[in-house]
Amino acid sequence: MTQRPVVAVLFGGRSSEHGVSCVTAGGVLGAIDRSAWDVVAIGITRDGRWTLASADPADWRIVDGEMPSVPDAGHTVLPPSHVGAGGWRVLEDSGEARALGTIDVVFPVLHGPFGEDGTVQGALELVDVRYVGSGVLGSAIGMDKQFMRAAFVDAGLPVTDAVVLLPGQDVGSRRGAIVALGLPVFVKPARAGSSMGISRVDTYEALDAAIAGAAKHDPKVLIERAVVGREIETAVLGTVDGPRTSLPGEIVTGGDHVFYDFDAKYLDESHVQLLCPADLPSATIERVRDIAAAAFQAIGGESLARVDVFVGGDGTITVNEINTMPGFTPTSMYPRMWAATGVDYPELVSTLLETALNRPVGLR
Incomplete structure (x- = not known):
């Protein structure tokens, strides 16, 4: 029998879109042809630990308005140490290590920073692991x-026209450029998705609060003229x-x-x-x-x-x-x-x- 290739669905992550990534993983896990692929689910906890997770799509649904989350399973999944090493490992908290085997393709369904921004793509590139999605530059x-x-x-x-507020930059220093955009404007975190931290601003009095809300997701903020x-x-x-x-x-x-x-x-x-x-x-x-x-x-x-x-x-x-x-x-x-x-x-x-x-x- 021909050995099936192994795909690892990688999801969760440190960004504010952790739960959205888990839901996306559920959809992908349910769609993979298990007769053609062996499947490994690797979840990344909110603090960045890679761990083996359930490959059952039902475990990654929204329940009563609550997003799913990757639990800490008490071990760490480690990718190959260098090009040609091939095998992935699981390191238990006790210090015991065991082989996970070869993974042929990673499907990183990560959303937002620390996953969709070229960071994970770079880690996989370093050890020649193939993956779904854009490369380091395109992702970034x-x-x-x-x-x-x-x-x-x-x-x-x-x-559309826009003004960028860099991290730590005083909004007053760009007030003229912002006013020139006119109203309404949309205030957005520069590096976030799933509409996290986005707000529509119809009055200048509401601008500072909107910027503060966006900055909770990213210290760099984009202010765009509404279209x-x-x-x-x-x-x-x-x-x-x-x-x-x-x-x-x-x-x-x-x-x-x-x-x-x-x-x-x-x-x-x-x-x-x-x-x-x-x-x-x-x-x-x-x-x-x-x-x-x-x-x-x-x-x-x-x-x-x-x-x-x-x-x-x-x-x-x-x-x-x-x-x-x-x-x-x-x-x-x-x-x-x-x-x-x-x-x-x-x-x-x-x-x-x-x-x-x-x-x-x-x-x-």
């Missing part, structure tokens, strides 16, 4: 909205022939959600409509897909990403951001857009894993 640029915007501008892509338009998303899949794009989808929020915030994404789906394909003219759809592919290439993206844009009433398209490890539950927009394009969830996961398994290691 995709995580930092300041440099993401710079890459988009360099590629000639349309973005009037429909929120449109496109899924991108990296292939050897270049990026493939899905049909675009649209997010429509209701209730108390003035934008697609964290609660709307994960806890209050009754007030959110996810429409795919989006009801747009065919020419606009093609333009959105072209821009999504260009944004993916602008940051050096690999494997997968979701590109978010705004489409104005006059058809004007403005790029909002790229997410190099989008939400990946069966109900998330990324797999839903691919399903509407003819690629179902299990096939999508298989494609990502097979592509990663054949990915070259080292410089590429």
Whole structure:
């Protein structure tokens, strides 16, 4: 019998998106073809410890509004010590070490800093371990909205005006530039996702509180001029022939959600409509897909990403951001857009894993 390749689903992590990562892991664990792959679940606790975790998708669901969390299992999972070492190990708190074996592909479904930002990707690159997702540079640029915007501008892509507050920088020193943006503005942590710490500001009196809220997630803060338009998303899949794009989808929020915030994404789906394909003219759809592919290439993206844009009433398209490890539950927009394009969830996961398994290691 041919030995099945081993995939490790890596999730959890130190960022504020720990719980979201666990939910995403549940979706991926449920979609992997266990007849084609042996599966290992590696959770990263909130304080950064790598540990063996349950590979049962049911253990990573949202229950009564509570996000799941990786427990400390009393041991540490260690990757290979050097290139060619091959085997992963488990080190017990008692000091006893045991072999975990070879892992052929890592699927790091980590969101936010210390996972989606190139840090884990760099650790895997150091020992030539193949993985799903963008590399060190693409992940780092995709995580930092300041440099993401710079890459988009360099590629000639349309973005809205913004002001960056660097760590420790006094807001008063940028007050003139902020006022020049006009109102409303959106205040965002520069290096966070899942709408963590984002707020819409309609008065200057509310600005300081919004900045303080964003700074809880990241000391670098982005203040963007609000864009009037429909929120449109496109899924991108990296292939050897270049990026493939899905049909675009649209997010429509209701209730108390003035934008697609964290609660709307994960806890209050009754007030959110996810429409795919989006009801747009065919020419606009093609333009959105072209821009999504260009944004993916602008940051050096690999494997997968979701590109978010705004489409104005006059058809004007403005790029909002790229997410190099989008939400990946069966109900998330990324797999839903691919399903509407003819690629179902299990096939999508298989494609990502097979592509990663054949990915070259080292410089590429």
